[in-house]
Amino acid sequence: MSKKIMIFDDDEDIQSICTFVLEEEAWVVKTFSDCSDIIARIHTYKPDVILMDNWIPDEGGVIATRQIKADPILKTIPVIYFSANSDIEQLAATAGADLYLPKPFDIDVLKQTVANCLSK
Numbered sequence: 206m207s208k209k210i211m212i213f214d215d216d217e218d219i220q221s222i223c224t225f226v227l228e229e230e231a232w233v234v235k236t237f238s239d240c241s242d243i244i245a246r247i248h249t250y251k252p253d254v255i256l257m258d259n260w261i262p263d264e265g266g267v268i269a270t271r272q273i274k275a276d277p278i279l280k281t282i283p284v285i286y287f288s289a290n291s292d293i294e295q296l297a298a299t300a301g302a303d304l305y306l307p308k309p310f311d312i313d314v315l316k317q318t319v320a321n322c323l324s325k
Contacts, residue, residue, distance in 0.1 A: 230316060241262075283303040
């Protein structure tokens with residue numbers, strides 16, 4: 206069964222690149238350019254991994270990730286925080302993300318980071 210990945214990023218180029226790269230690995234990818242109704246979206250799709258941008262409308266990545274991690278059912282889904290912010294490590298920690306990936310990122314690092322989450 207294919208693993209499912211959700212990407213929350215308002216940059217369509219990032220969505221396209223990530224979708225292309227991750228689908229090459231036979232993973233199913235669903236992208237969103239905002240965080241509206243994020244909890245309902247995640248409950249409906251039931252992803253195995255979430256990639257969360259910092260500067261995502263409406264709440265932003267920190268608040269959105271905190272909402273995910275506060276949900277008793279969703280809190281076990283790994284969240285990879287990814288951003289071009291120089292303080293990404295601190296933002297990821299504040300958000301409660303499981304991992305972080307600085308932008309710009311190497312394609313192989315993206316694949317390996319997601320694969321590491323999927324193997325847990």
